[in-house]
Amino acid sequence: MTVKVEPFKIKVVEPIKLISKNERLKKMEEARYNIFRLKGEDVYIDLLTDSGTSAMSDHQWAGIMEGDESYAGSKSFFNLERVIKKITGFEYVVPTHQGRPAENILFSQLIKPGDVVPGNAHFDSTQAHIIHKGGKAVNLLLDEAYDPKTYHPFKGNVNIEQLENLIKSQRDNIPFFLMTVTNNTIGGQPVSMENLRRTRKLLSGFGIPLYIDAARFAENAYFIKLREPGYGEKEVKDIVREMFSYADGCIMSAKKDGLVNIGGFIALNDKKLYEQCCELLILLEGFITYGGMAGRDLEALARGLEEVIEEDYLAYRIDQVNYLGKKLDDAGIPIVQPPGGHGIYIDAKSVFPRIPQSQFPAYTLVVEMYIEAGVRAAEIGSVAFAKKDEITGKTDYPRLELTRLAVPRRVYTYRHMDFVAEGVIHVAKKKDKVKGFKIAYEPKTLRHFLADFARVE
């Protein structure tokens, strides 16, 4: 059989409704063209994020009933701890309610003002936490990562040569290196085992620790199985274990590959660092056996982490995203190649060649997709990342202008993907008529969440 199907049956459904195009136009105007202001019920297919949007299994829901709500010593925490230790090989587990507090707590211990934290591609909240501690975040990707058309099996790899140069010039200011698997800002692209191994070797020579941002660790491991010589016959759980073996610890937003709606953790080998993190955890999140999560959430996460490394799940997951990518590619829509693990990233500069970056082509595509098809996507371009120099007034634009279609895990079917692709294709056909946007109001930080937009006349 060649037809791929979802490896589950559906036991509960949540109805969705496509409101009329006129209503969608009205909702957009009322939201002052900010897609974060739209109500979920007015969105037909929601590809805003793959974070906290997974559908849980019957086994996880059963775990919700069995969750132990003890303030201290919850059985569900010990289940979670056991699973994380087994999957990652790390000794100590600090639970947090999502990825950001894990970043905040770990970075508070490791970063001092003036430090430089290199990584392959820091996520925006990660970068913000590095800056918040007085550090500077540096991304060191391959040149291929910035060219959407070029095929490279591991576009998430760190540029080892650049890393070596940075270490040589800044050794005393580098507290650790952070490897994000898969990278989120440039296409959901994986990091190869060879790159992890080489990075570890280089860092060890200088005594610099390596941490992994493990939000999408299972998807990364599956790409290694599919694409890296020598790994095709290995089990995903062994690939995962090897990935973590090159690191001193990890932080995880479990809202992605944890297959849960809320959760996160830090996992470490260093006992002293673990104890320091526990002290801050109590101050910021809660006691060390719940860390801001309910007992039921701990239980669901323990079960989700085991399900996410099941190979039939991962084969379906990666195939479904790839299916959407192929539909778009076949229709001539320019996407980041190859398709990523958690979503398809559209090269919006190529979709709307007449809209300059100052008028936000990737954001324009987001708005048009909602109006055309009721599909909500996210912008990873100039709205989120352009920086204005306060002194010269000149704006520095990001190299890529991407519209991300993030696919929630186990939520939508292949048929939903057909609908999404059709919506994008319709919008692209109107490319000569579509006008860009300007910002009517913006807050000081993370402007994409709270800005008001207006059409350029």
Ligand code: F0G
């Ligand atoms: N690291 C990565 C790689 C992420 O993608 C995210 C979140 C975080 C850390 C922060 O985790 O949201 O649990 O605090 N990414 C979401 C997204 C928000 O839409 O890509 P969090």
